[in-house]
Each structure stands twice: as structure tokens, then as C-alpha cells.
Amino acid sequence: MATTKFSGVMPPVVVPDTDDRELDLVSFERSINRMIDAGVDGLFFLGSSGEVVFSTDKRRYEVIKEGIRIVDHRVPVFVGIIDTETDRVIEHGRVAQELGVDALVATAPFYALGGMCEVEEHFRILHEELDLPIFAYDIPVCVHTKLPWKLLAKLGAEGVLAGVKDSSGDDVSFRYLVQENEKLGHPLTLLTGHEIVVDGAYLGGADGSVPGLANVDPEGYVRQWKAAQAGDWAAVKAEQDKLNELSHIFDCTDGVQGYGAGVGAFKTALQLMGVFESNQMLRPVKALSGANVEAIRSVLVECGLL
């Protein structure tokens, strides 16, 4: 497990909205500071759980600008430049790098059908036209393309990619990538996005994690990472067990699914804990309410967070 500039716990930042769906700066600052104070190693803005695809360009700009201001160089800042195809992604990348972020995170192209030629060309163009380290975001559940580990390793060895954020759900592929990356001299920083199985990913050699749940309990993930660095695997596993209990905020609700259930649960938990003012969601998703809020409250109480 190498420690690079980008290793460790890098939460994807959940964005607080006012009831009118404006960026709630007070809550945003409170939540960011809370994570940095807990010891996270970096922050990832405008990831899938950071409302990136729900945000207009104006909103994306605001999130990056305010995020950077609040972070104030305390930890590295990643920014998702997620859009359908290459030229649109580059535009987001240029905005982000002018604002002074540390690394960019891009998915495979989506919406239009294509093949691996287009995927490879896409990342090569991003590398050529942008001046920051590029992380590939492997998230087939959203983009419907799985990035093959052999392609990722090749692009790492050539310096096209600086790292991978793996949300593929394919632990076999990730395990192969880690092992191949090691053989190549560890050019890539490899981060797992699967917050429920970080213990196994660390044992297998991941360089860090991008757990959405760290918005709710950053200290748990920080303790877990320190235990992993110390080789205390029983502790790594025990921390995971506790975090997984907390993760039932995702499946204790009824009648909601996908983003509304996942990010909706984060926002609701953060509101209940006094970090966010509101659990409002961007359109067309509705905020959790009623019995669903109470179910999340129960999980938080059981986990000692309320």
C-alpha cells in the first residue's frame, strides 16, 4: 500500500441545498470542516453523490469555487468533470483547473453507444488538453461501460491516467488492477468507492477509499485507514462492521430508490445530526419525509450518532 498525495480517505462531498434548492453555504462549510477535522485525506467534489449531473454549469462552478475556498489547501481537492462526451467534459475540466483544484475525475463517455476505442481515445484527449492529474471514474451502473483493468493499467503506465476511482462493483477486476499496478511500479492511485467492503479492498492493496458514508461518519473511515496502515486487520474489519450498521440508512426506507434513497439518506442523516439545515434534493428527486426520516433516525440512534 503506497502513500501518495492522493491516498487515504477521500469522501465524495454531499452538497446541502436550502429548501429553495440554493447551495446552503453555512451547512456546506460545517460539513466540510467536520470531515477535515476528522482527518480525511482529501475531498472529492461533484461526484455522483455530489449532485454533479443534477447541477447546471453555474451551480457546478459555485460548488467548486466555494469548496476550494472552504478547504483552503488543508487537503487535496478532486473535482468530477462528468458529462456525456469529450468536448463537454473538457469544458468542465478547464473551469475546474482555472479555479485551482488538484485533480480531475472523469467517467467513460455515456449516452451514445461506442466501444473501447472511443473510451481510450476519450481519456487520451482529456490528458492532452487538460493540465491536471486525471482519475478515471469506473461507474458502470451510471455510464453502462466497465473500464477494463488492462486498459486502465496501460493508461497508468503511459502517464495518461493518475488514478482510478472504482465504483464498478467488480471486486475481481479491481483486485487484478491493484496487482498489475504494483508490477508496473504503482503509477496509479487506486481508490475504492465501495464503502461497504473497504476492509477487503485495503487488504487487497487499495490506496484509499471514496466513501459517501464518510460524510456521516468520517471518523470511522479515518480510524479504519489508520488501522490498515498499521496492519491491524482485525480493527479494519471491526470498523467496517460498525460502518455497515450505519449504512442501513440506505435500505431502511420505503418507496424510494437509487439516488433518492442513497444521497437522500445522507442528506437526511446530516440534517438529523445538525450538520445540514435541510435534506432538500435537486429536481426531479424529492427529499425524504415522514416515516422514512424516522427510519433513518432509528439507525442513527442505534449507531450512537444521535
Place this chain on the structure above:
Amino acid sequence: MATTKFSGVMPPVVVPDTDDRELDLVSFERSINRMIDAGVDGLFFLGSSGEVVFSTDKRRYEVIKEGIRIVDHRVPVFVGIIDTETDRVIEHGRVAQELGVDALVATAPFYALGGMCEVEEHFRILHEELDLPIFAYDIPVCVHTKLPWKLLAKLGAEGVLAGVKDSSGDDVSFRYLVQENEKLGHPLTLLTGHEIVVDGAYLGGADGSVPGLANVDPEGYVRQWKAAQAGDWAAVKAEQDKLNELSHIFDCTDGVQGYGAGVGAFKTALQLMGVFESNQMLRPVKALSGANVEAIRSVLVECGLL
């Protein structure tokens, strides 16, 4: 089969690029005029085959503005306002309606996972915030959500949707939708996007078609539509047979797939026929070349178009 303002043959306009990937206005005008002269009933800009997801906002603006200028009210103009989630889609819709288009075409939300609640809410918000007829674009192969015919019929009956462009590949669902729409008094204009089976769709009651292949052979699709209106089904079928021979420009190539093979074939055919100057594609897709161009030429020769 009702004739509404939007019925008949409405090709999705393929956009010509210069070798430098700038909008080629001369070719654009030539191709649009060629389709209008052939008798098409409308034109659909910024559809999936119109490079919409490859185009920056600036490019989208340019395509709409120039398209409207060239069409000059000779036929109705549809514009695709395709983006990931509601607020981004609305921004595209506002631009398009300010430019003076006749109808807007929007898909289900994509990238973020959700359910039918979000899909329904999405179309309701579009209807509330925009002032033009909204067509739902049912294209699960790109957005990974199939729009249920019962939902579409309901939104049609309530006036939320003005029509559907069906590229779902689900002819059973479309057949049910046509039949239900008839019972409801035909509130929706129902267009099939499946250029290979337009004959069956017309027999089943479709109000028109959106065939990409009509960029290459607009006259064939226009003759077919007139035959359908005249009830000459043998002719409708015979026209389809001929058009399907031409459609082998999609599958005569090697080593390319998806958008590059489909829209790439349209652009290459139009270049070979002297309509486009170049068969350039937007990034990261590469233009067809070499043996693939020759294979397309052979199909055009066999079909009497060269």
C-alpha cells in the same frame, strides 16, 4: 392515423462537420434543403444522431440557430434538449424556445439511478417551465430507462406531453401505446424512430417516423408515408424493403460499433453522394476510412444512389 401538425416523416438531422470539427454550414444547408425538397414533414435537430451529446452548449446553440434560419418555416422544427437531469434540460429548452423552434424533445433523466416517480416528475416540471410542446424521447439503449406506455398515455391525456418519439425497440409497448392513445382521443403524436420497421409501425397506427436513414434517402421515406396515407400497404412494404437494403451501410463496416458505425455511415454516405464535404465526427469518435468507406460505397451503388 391522424394527421397533426407534427405527423409524417421527420428526419433527425445529421450534422456535417469540417475536418476541423466546425459546423460546415454549406453542407448543412445542402442537406436540409435536399430533405425539404424531397417532401419531409418536419426536421428534428439535436437528436441522438444529431451529435447532441457530443456538442458543447455553444455548438448546440449554433446548430439550432442555423437550422432554423435554413429551414425558414418551410417545415416544423423539433429540437432535442437532451441532458442528464431536469435543471440542465430546462436550460437547453429555454435556449431553444428563445430561438423559435416548434417543439422540444426530452429523454428520461439519465446517469443517476432513479425510479418512475422521478421520470414522471421530470416531464411534469419540463411542461410547467417550458412553453412549447414536449415530446418524450423513449430511448432506453441510451438512457437505460424504458418509458412505460401507461405513463406516456396518462401524461398525454393530461396535456403534459404532446407526443412520443419511440426508439425503444419495444414494438409491443409502442403498439399498446398507439391503441391506448386512440381510445383517449389521440392526444399524443406518436412517431417511430425505428427506420427498418416503419411499415409495421404505420400499419399499427403510428403518426409518423423519425428515420435517420432519411438523411440519405428522404424520397423513399416520403413515398412510403404517402402510400401509407393512401392505404397501399403493399407499396409501404416494398418501399421498406428497398430502404432496408440501403440500411446495410450500418453493418457492412468492420471494427467500429455504435454511434461511430451508425452516424459514421450516414456521414460517409452523404459525403460519397456529394451532400457533405467531409465525414468527420465529433470527439472521441473517429471518421470511417479505408475499406469501410468502400464498403459503404458498394451499398450505395447497389441501391442506385451512386
Place this chain on the structure above:
Amino acid sequence: MATTKFSGVMPPVVVPDTDDRELDLVSFERSINRMIDAGVDGLFFLGSSGEVVFSTDKRRYEVIKEGIRIVDHRVPVFVGIIDTETDRVIEHGRVAQELGVDALVATAPFYALGGMCEVEEHFRILHEELDLPIFAYDIPVCVHTKLPWKLLAKLGAEGVLAGVKDSSGDDVSFRYLVQENEKLGHPLTLLTGHEIVVDGAYLGGADGSVPGLANVDPEGYVRQWKAAQAGDWAAVKAEQDKLNELSHIFDCTDGVQGYGAGVGAFKTALQLMGVFESNQMLRPVKALSGANVEAIRSVLVECGLL
């Protein structure tokens, strides 16, 4: 549209069970005779809706033997020899041909992952080792492999396959297959299994249909086929509209899905109409009951079948 030995309306026979899940011979005979009297052109036993994968080998034997006895050469008999891989399929084929059926229907291999090499080899071995015409059953929703139309056409031209029963849901592919088959001299008999869009399939050139719904209303599908042969396409479409109203027995129920909703609706409708004694299903599927039965009764009443 050629008329071959196997063209026309060939319903997949729904099998009646007693409440104890034994083959109900009296109902079986009544239903078969009802379809033959209505004028169907053939019968397909042990298709997907004929409980084939729910039936033990003993039960399969009984269905074929009794089916043949009852049909008594009045129409051709197809039998599904559906199982996971080649040698198991051949065993079913040998039993069926010894019992004296007219044609065999086999899917692509399923369960084990493979590629098109294995699919092609599978059909070639079946052709070599069995002595009856082989129909390929294209049903990706069950076997998770789509049979490519180019492969089917090639196997038809070589005499490996005698026909195709298309339940692929891919009307574009079927349209191409019909057209290619015509060019090759019509070696394959091409039957659509999509009972809701038979009108379009006939217009496009299908040789017949395999509609499960013909168990409930055989006369409608027979009238439709005769209208198609007479070139009366308006009548073909009108018959389809009526049959589709009846098909809402599939989607008027609640809390059931897949086979239980589809074949369960057939059995329930046939029981309500006095053709079957019971609507029992083979395990683990449960018979429809309560409000679901009443919903089906309402559809039958609206359609004038009760």
C-alpha cells in the same frame, strides 16, 4: 409470404393441470380440439408457455404422447426440446421423434456462458443427430442469447435449420431475417411469437405466428391470417386491435409477474370460459386467485368471450 407445411397460426399449447398438478386429459383434449376446429395450422407443444421447463421428463413424455394422440394428424405437431446444453437437448429430441412429432424446436444453449461458436455448433449437432426439421427458438429473455439474423440465415441456407420461432422482441432483426431469407430462396419458415404485433410481422413477410393468446381466442388469429393471405391489411390490423384488448388479461393482475402472470392468465381465462377445469400451475408458481381472477373475468366480458 410463402405457404409451407408449417406456415400459418401455430399456437403454443397451454397445458391444463388438475389441482394435484397432474395432466388433465379431458381439458387438454377440449382445448386442442377447440383450436383445431377454429382452423389453426399447427400446434406447438412444450414451448415456454407449455410448462416445458417446469415438467419432469416423465411429464414431458406424457404431454407429447397425449398431444399427438389427440391431434391425430389433423395438423402438424411441433415439440419444444428445451434444455440447457446439447446432449440433454438431443435426449429430448430422440424421445419426441420416436413418438412421431413433425418438427423440433430448440433454443440456444443456456446457463453456461459461451459465444456464437458454441451456439452454431449446438444447432449443427442437433441437425446431425436428429432426423426431424429443427426450428431455432429465439428467446433471449429466457436464454440470454440473441440469435443473430445472419447466423440464422446461413444455417437456413445450409439446411441445418428449417425455421425460426422468433420471440426475441427484436423486430428489426426479424425484419432483416425475413428479407435475407427471401433472397436465399426462402429456405426458412419464419414464425413470429409476438402475439401483440402480428399485423406488422405479417406485413413484413412472416410465414406465420405462434401466439399464446390463440389458446384463448384461436378464431381471431385464424381470421387475421386469412386476411393477411388475402392482402386485406386493414382487416389484419383490426383483428390485431381486438386481440390486443383481450391481451390485457396479462396486465390487469396485481402482485404477480413473468410466467405466473402470463401463462397464469391463459389458464385462468380458459377456466373461466369452461375449457379448463382448473387454473393450477406447476411448482413453484401459484395459480392466480381472488381479485386477479375477477380482473381477468372483466377483460373477457369486455371482449365478448364471456
Place this chain on the structure above:
Amino acid sequence: MATTKFSGVMPPVVVPDTDDRELDLVSFERSINRMIDAGVDGLFFLGSSGEVVFSTDKRRYEVIKEGIRIVDHRVPVFVGIIDTETDRVIEHGRVAQELGVDALVATAPFYALGGMCEVEEHFRILHEELDLPIFAYDIPVCVHTKLPWKLLAKLGAEGVLAGVKDSSGDDVSFRYLVQENEKLGHPLTLLTGHEIVVDGAYLGGADGSVPGLANVDPEGYVRQWKAAQAGDWAAVKAEQDKLNELSHIFDCTDGVQGYGAGVGAFKTALQLMGVFESNQMLRPVKALSGANVEAIRSVLVECGLL
């Protein structure tokens, strides 16, 4: 990590065929003894990689009978009773239990579409009608149904299921299942089938593994399991790294896929190592040959197994 009668390393036994596709008893005995001598904790016959769906009932009978004879009570014997629907599965189960096996392994129903009601009913009926411990085999890549961890935990708590063999590829779901099972008092024995990430699964609490690759290198997996029991996680990870190098026999070949590439590689490796006489495959799959055999030989040489 509890140790039950069924915990530890339980390889799915790859079956050797003669060139004429008869069971090769000499090789079978050699391979089984080799695994038992290496210290495996049980053997699983007629799993997906044990040719189960390619085998006629006669062949299945022979494999079980000879397998039991050779094992001769040295380790517990699991048998896969894999077939499409309940009554067919029960028939296989009765044969196996009469032959004297220790546990039965069944998948969700497949081919016919259904829902979770049918899946649950299926396992309940198997438990009622069969007299041996039932393991659920979660293998959505073959049966296209993912078994939900909440359902599995419930069926474990009620005594319907004795364990789970997880080949779902969903490590998050498996991690939740392990944790829930622990809370319920560990009624289920939970085995991972993902041979590449056994290290993470053991750390997360799996009771054992079912690695196909243990046919080739049983000693590696046995050492890994012992290390896990001793809490030596660095050794667990290091063994996995070595085994994963060996696993490149799966992806060093060209032009083959799925079962032919996976089980084909096992058979070829075992032939090259002198354990199997032939690398023949059951129809319609072809044995690996030529450059593919040489590629596998290279991997074995690099890993020190040749």
C-alpha cells in the same frame, strides 16, 4: 469465522473426459485424491464448472456415484442439483441423496421469468421434500436472478437453508449477508465462489471458499485458509496474489469465452500437469488447442507448476 462441518476450502470438482467424452475414471480419481491429499475440507460435484448442465441424467448419476466412491468419506461431499424449475431439481436431489451425499446445492429457478415469491417458494419446497442440508447457489450470471441477502438470511434463520455458495460477484451483498448471519447466530455456512478475492471475503467473515482454481493448485488455497484461521492476514493476501498469477490461465487465451475459456483452462492446465489425460470438453464446447494450450503452459511455468 465459525468452523462448521462445511467450512474451509471446498473446490468445485472439474470432471475429466476421455477424447470420446466418456468420464475418465483414472484421471478423476487422480485429481480428487490430489485435492484431498492437499488438505481440502470438502468437494463440490456437479457445480457450474463440473459440467452439470452439459451432463445427461445418466452422466450426472455416474459422476456422483464415482465421486462418492473415490472420496470414501474422507471429506464431505456437496452435489449440485441444478435444473430449471422445482420438480426437475427435486428429481436430481432424490438421486443424489440416495447415493449418499452430504449436502445439496441448488440455484434459483431459471429460464421462465418470475419474481422473488417463486424463488422463496422454490427453496421452501426443496427443503420440505429433500432430506439433506440445502445450500443456495447464488449465481446470477447463469440464472439471471440475484438472491437478496435479506431473503437468504431469513431462510437461514428458519432452517430452510443450511448455507450459501456465493458466485454473485456482488461483494457488498455478501458482506451484508455475513454480518446479518452473525447477528442471527450463524445459522448459514457462507462460502465465496470468487477465487480471485478470497482474501477480502475471509477478512469480511466468510466461512470458506469454493475456488475452481483449487483443482489446479489446491495447496495454495489450503495454505490461505489456514493463514486466515490463524489471523495472519498478510499471508492470506500474499497467497491470493500468487493464486491470481495462476488465474491468468483464464485470460491468456484468444478467441474463446465463458465456459470454454474458464473450465477449458482448468482442464488444459490439469492435462499439462499430468493430472488429466485429455482436456476434452462436453458438447457443444470445443477443447482448447494450439496457441491457447501454449499460453496456458507459459502461465503454469511462470507460476512454478510446470
